[in-house]
Structure formats: structure tokens, C-alpha cells
Amino acid sequence: MKPVTVAVPYNPGSSFARTLTALATSALVEEILIVSEKPIDFKMAACRLLVAGPLASHETLKSLLDAVSTTYLLLLSGGGISIEREGLEAMQEHADSTKAGLVYSDFYEIGTRGRVRHPLNDYQPGSVRDDFDFGHVMLFSMAAVRSALKTYGGIPAVTCAGLYDIRLKLSIDHALHHVCEPLYSVISPDEPSSGERLFAYVDPRNEVAQKEMETVFTDYLKRIGAYLPPDRFREVEPPAGGFPVEASVVIPVRNRKDTVADAVKSALSQQTDFSFNVIVVDNHSTDGTTAVLSDLARQSSRLNHIIPVRTDLAIGGCWNEALRSQARGRYAVQLDSDDLYSSPHSLQKIVDLLHQGNYAMVIGSYTLVDFSLKQIPPGLVDHREWTDENGRNNALRVNGLGAPRAFNTGLMRTIGFPDVSYGEDYAAALRICREYRIGRIYDSLYLCRRWPGNTDAALSIEETNRNNAFKDAVRSEEILARQQMNRNGSRVQGPGSGTDVPS
Numbered sequence: 432m433k434p435v436t437v438a439v440p441y442n443p444g445s446s447f448a449r450t451l452t453a454l455a456t457s458a459l460v461e462e463i464l465i466v467s468e469k470p471i472d473f474k475m476a477a478c479r480l481l482v483a484g485p486l487a488s489h490e491t492l493k494s495l496l497d498a499v500s501t502t503y504l505l506l507l508s509g510g511g512i513s514i515e516r517e518g519l520e521a522m523q524e525h526a527d528s529t530k531a532g533l534v535y536s537d538f539y540e541i542g543t544r545g546r547v548r549h550p551l552n553d554y555q556p557g558s559v560r561d562d563f564d565f566g567h568v569m570l571f572s573m574a575a576v577r578s579a580l581k582t583y584g585g586i587p588a589v590t591c592a593g594l595y596d597i598r599l600k601l602s603i604d605h606a607l608h609h610v611c612e613p614l615y616s617v618i619s620p621d622e623p624s625s626g627e628r629l630f631a632y633v634d635p636r637n638e639v640a641q642k643e644m645e646t647v648f649t650d651y652l653k654r655i656g657a658y659l660p661p662d663r664f665r666e667v668e669p670p671a672g673g674f675p676v677e678a679s680v681v682i683p684v685r686n687r688k689d690t691v692a693d694a695v696k697s698a699l700s701q702q703t704d705f706s707f708n709v710i711v712v713d714n715h716s717t718d719g720t721t722a723v724l725s726d727l728a729r730q731s732s733r734l735n736h737i738i739p740v741r742t743d744l745a746i747g748g749c750w751n752e753a754l755r756s757q758a759r760g761r762y763a764v765q766l767d768s769d770d771l772y773s774s775p776h777s778l779q780k781i782v783d784l785l786h787q788g789n790y791a792m793v794i795g796s797y798t799l800v801d802f803s804l805k806q807i808p809p810g811l812v813d814h815r816e817w818t819d820e821n822g823r824n825n826a827l828r829v830n831g832l833g834a835p836r837a838f839n840t841g842l843m844r845t846i847g848f849p850d851v852s853y854g855e856d857y858a859a860a861l862r863i864c865r866e867y868r869i870g871r872i873y874d875s876l877y878l879c880r881r882w883p884g885n886t887d888a889a890l891s892i893e894e895t896n897r898n899n900a901f902k903d904a905v906r907s908e909e910i911l912a913r914q915q916m917n918r919n920g921s922r923v924q925g926p927g928s929g930t931d932v933p934s
Contacts, residue, residue: 433461434523435570436499439507440486441467446618447510451475454505459519461501466491489586492593499573508567511618518614522570525610532575532605533598535565537612542619552896554607557906559651560828561595561644564899567617575605583654591640592647599651641816648828649821657827657913661820665866667791670761670841677705678782679760679840683749684724684768685714690880692723697771699731701778708733710758711768712749715742747848747855754844764837765856769880772835773798777876781837784870791867792860793837797877804878813873822871823864827906832860832869835877842867849905853898858905865913 437454441447454460455477463478465471466486473480481498483491496504503526505519518536526534540549551566552558579600580586586593601607652658680698684691691711698709713721713736721738728736735758739749753759762785764778772778777795784793796813800806814833816825826832836856846862848855863869883889890898 432501433459434502435459435505435519436461436501436503437463437505437507438466438481438486438495438499439463440509441465441471441473442510444510448475450507450510450512451478453514454519457514457519459523460505464495464498466495485590487593487595488590489588489593489596492586492597496573496576502573504571504573504576506569506571512567513616514568515614515616521612521614522568522610525608526570526572529606529608530572530575531608532572532579532601533565533607534570534610535568535607536610536614538566538568539613539616540619541616546616548613549892550611550896551609552900552903553609554602555900555903555907556602556910557827557903557908558607559599559648559906559910560830560903561592561648562830563903568615571601572605575601579604584650587647587650589643589647592643595644596647596650599647600654603651603655644828645816645821645825649824652824652827652910655910655914656917657910658917659823659865659913661823664789664868667789667839667842667867670839674761674840675706675758676708676760678703678707678762678764678778678837679753679756679758680707680709680764680766680778681750681753682709682711682766682768683714683746683753684711684716684720686716686718686720687768688716688719688723690769691720692727693771694766694768695724695727695734698766698778699733700775701772702775703779703782705782707760707778708735708758710735710737710753710756712737712739712752714739714744714746714749745850745852745855747852747858748850750848750855751850754840754847759840761840762837763840763843765835766877767834767879769882770797770834771804771878771880773875773878777835780872780874780876781835784872785837785839788870789868790870791839791842792863793870793872794833794860795835795837795872795876796874797834797879798875800878800880802880802882804880807881811875812879813875814871815873817869817871822869826861826864827909830902831857833871834879836860838863851901854902854905857902861905861909865909865916 437460451463454463455475464481465478466481466483468484470482481494483494485491522534537550539546551564576597583600586596682694695709711724713724724736728734737752737756739752762782764781781793781795796811798806798811816829849858
């Protein structure tokens with residue numbers, strides 16, 4: 432018997448038959464299973480039709496796994512895929528030599544720019560988000576899959592999260608191996624817009640799928656000893672010493688002369704029953720931003736315009752500068768330099784919640800708008816996937832927790848932000864919710880402007896991979912810390928286990 436069974440969802444496109452014809456003639460392929468949700472008239476040598484539901488459902492995956500008697504299962508995302516010469520042989524060789532549970536590789540995209548290499552990231556312990564990019568071709572070891580399902584339980588009754596469940600269980604005892612060379616080509620599909628990709632997991636239309644993913648992921652955390660219960664937190668200790676104001680709105684900025692004045696004015700216009708100021712950390716802007724801020728500072732004594740001595744800081748480093756400032760308030764509240772608060776009462780609502788509960792951090796909700804402040808899809812982003820019962824665990828699965836974010840300054844001075852310009856807020860939130868409560872406000876407090884000047888607009892695949900790899904690394908460290916905490920009898924660590932921000 433040949434070692435590989437191919438499984439592929441049916442696609443009526445003309446490229447589908449070409450993909451299957453090439454695979455059917457491979458010396459490694461025993462059979463091709465075409466998965467279709469309804470009977471189709473499609474006949475080809477070595478091909479067999481499997482009429483079933485969606486590929487990621489537990490019923491379909493169970494039927495598919497029962498139908499495979501070969502050593503490996505090659506799962507394709509659809510048609511338009513061309514395995515490079517000896518590409519399948521290379522994947523099998525990597526699977527044989529590494530004994531990996533899953534092998535995936537870089538690939539070429541064929542589209543308007545011609546044939547362009549699409550690199551992928553290595554899988555690491557923190558690559559647990561359900562949208563991790565494995566590309567369009569995955570080679571599974573059937574022995575590893577069956578062992579994982581036998582050891583950690585069968586696929587639960589899900590319609591969307593079956594493959595996610597298999598992948599997580601497989602990763603506990605087996606490597607997921609990335610081949611850093613392109614072994615196949617794919618005709619570029621119609622990709623969703625950057626906004627759709629960024630906010631898909633908070634789109635209400637995806638709520639059912641997201642709840643399934645959360646359930647599967649929570650089960651995985653319990654199996655690896657990284658799950659944290661909903662009732663075990665540290666109390667936030669009262670700060671030592673006083674603060675000049677109750678709250679500081681912190682705005683890190685570099686080269687935002689067209690938007691920073693609006694952000695500062697939005698902050699200064701907040702109506703509160705407590706004292707507050709605005710700290711803008713101007714990271715050596717070169718486009719006129721500094722002059723705009725200097726003029727605003729002359730008009731308002733509540734605006735503290737800080738230019739760091741260091742010239743190599745990222746956004747996280749600018750936050751640490753604000754936390755070191757003598758002007759810092761008891762609470763530090765985020766406002767990005769191209770965004771606005773949605774009303775003059777946003778700051779009051781945030782600080783009210785910080786006063787009401789023993790929270791180390793409060794996160795609000797925001798509305799996506801264009802540069803002219805017109806609402807754009809998906810509109811309100813409230814991150815209702817966060818719950819008091821499971822938010823601190825589910826936070827490891829998703830790529831963000833929302834905005835605006837507010838921190839207990841004393842605690843954050845001890846923990847500190849990583850000095851990066853992407854994911855610094857996510858890293859801080861994960862570190863906080865490991866031990867402390869996070870409060871949530873589901874009303875819109877903030878207008879997030881999407882425009883070409885956003886730091887995450889029109890990213891290259893290399894930039895996207897770098898950002899995703901950083902967040903995966905943050906998750907890896909956090910999972911290890913939580914496992915260690917549980918091994919120590921769930922004794923939470925002191926706040927000094929992060930990056931210290933000295934006075």
C-alpha cells in the first residue's frame with residue numbers, strides 16, 4: 432500500500448481537477464477522498480467521494496479518519512494547488528525523520544504579482560490561536576493522530592472546531608514541523624480585507640464558531656496544566672506614596688502631526704469629578720508633531736509633553752517613560768495618537784470601575800471608524816468573548832483584548848511593558864490576568880480610526896509573520912508561567928516577576 436491518503440473539500444473550479452490529476456499519478460498516493468456536503472458527479476481514477484458535512488465538524492472528521500488506512504493523511508484546503516516536483520516526497524521525508532505529528536511548509540502564491548513566496552511561522556508552544564497559518568497543505572501522521580485522540584479524548588461534538596481540537600491534542604506529545612522551503616504553489620484566493628482579518632474573531636457572525644474554539648481550547652489548557660480557575664486572584668496592593676492626579680491619559684506618539692492634536696484635545700475635554708492630566712511621550716517625531724504638541728502644551732497646563740532621552744524606544748518603552756514620570760496619576764489610561772474617546776465621559780466611566788472593584792486593569796470597548804469618523808464594519812468591537820468565568824484563559828487564544836486600556840500605575844511600574852511596538856499591551860494584559868482581575872466595560876468608549884497611517888495597515892507577509900511570532904512567543908512564556916504556578920499549588924507569584932520599571 433502506498434503511504435498517503437489525500438483528503439480535499441470539493442471545489443467546482445476548473446483547477447480542482449488539475450490538482451487531483453497530478454496527485455492521483457503520484458507514486459506516494461494510495462487514494463484521494465473528495466469531501467462534499469452533497470452528492471456530485473465527479474469521477475476520476477483513485478478518487479472516492481465522501482458525502483459529509485463541513486470538513487471541520489466532528490462527524491466529517493470521524494468519517495474521514497475512519498476511511499484512512501495509510502500512514503499519512505495529506506489534507507488540502509481546496510483546488511488550485513500544485514505540489515512542486517518531489518514536494519510530497521520532501522514532506523514525507525520530513526515526517527519520517529522528525530516523527531512529527533504534522534508537517535507543513537512554505538509555498539508560492541500565484542496572483543497579480545506573479546509567483547511570490549509565502550513564508551510561514553514555526554509552531555511554538557504559544558501558537559495556540561485558532562487562526563495559526565499552516566498554509567494550504569498539511570501532512571498528518573495517522574499514528575500520531577490516533578494516539579492523541581486515544582490519550583486525550585475523541586473529537587467533541589463541534590461543527591467548526593474539529594481540526595483545531597485535533598491540532599491542539601496532537602501538539603501535546605508530537606512536534607508540528609515547519610519545512611522552511613516552498614513545496615507547493617497555490618493560485619491566490621480572494622483574501623479578506625485587512626480589517627476583516629483583524630476583527631474576524633469578534634464579528635458577531637462568528638460567535639458560534641468562537642464559542643466552540645473557546646471550549647476546545649479551555650479543555651486543552653486543562654490537559655497541559657495551564658488552566659487557571661475563575662476565583663483565585665491576588666489583591667491589588669495600595670500604592671506607596673501619593674500621586675499628583677488620580678488618572679493620566681497616556682499617548683505615545685511618533686510622526687502623527689495630522690491626528691495627535693485631535694487625540695490630545697479629546698483627552699483634555701474629558702469631564703470628571705477627579706483630577707487628571709495628559710502625558711504625551713513624543714518619540715522624537717520628525718514630521719512636525721513636536722511643534723504641534725509644544726503649542727498645545729502652552730495652552731494647557733494639564734498636558735505634559737515628554738521627549739525621552741533615549742532615541743531607540745518602541746511604544747512599550749514610551750509607556751514605561753510615562754510610568755516613570757513624576758506627573759503620572761494613580762491610574763494610566765491609554766489613548767492612541769490617531770484615536771479619540773467617543774464622549775467626554777469615557778475617562779470617568781473607566782476610573783469609576785477601577786474604584787468599584789479590585790482591578791489591576793480595566794478594558795473598554797471601541798467602535799471602528801474611518802478617518803472622517805464614519806463607522807465601518809464590524810462597528811462596535813466589545814470583545815464579549817471575555818467572561819469573568821473564563822476570560823483569563825481564553826485571552827491566550829485570541830489576538831487582543833480591546834481598548835481603551837487602563838492600568839493601576841503602581842502595579843504596572845513593577846511589571847513594565849515590553850519595549851516593542853506591537854503586542855506590548857497584549858503582553859501586559861496576559862501578565863496581569865495571570866494573577867489579577869481585569870474589569871470590562873462593554874459600552875463604546877473609544878473611536879478607533881482606520882486609515883493608511885495605522886501601524887498595522889497594509890503589512891507585508893513578513894511583517895505579519897513577525898508580529899504573530901512575537902505574540903506566539905508571549906503566549907509561550909505565559910503558558911509556561913501558568914503551568915509552573917499550578918505545579919506550585921496555584922500560589923500566585925509576586926508582581927515583581929515581570930520587567931521592573933525603576934523610578
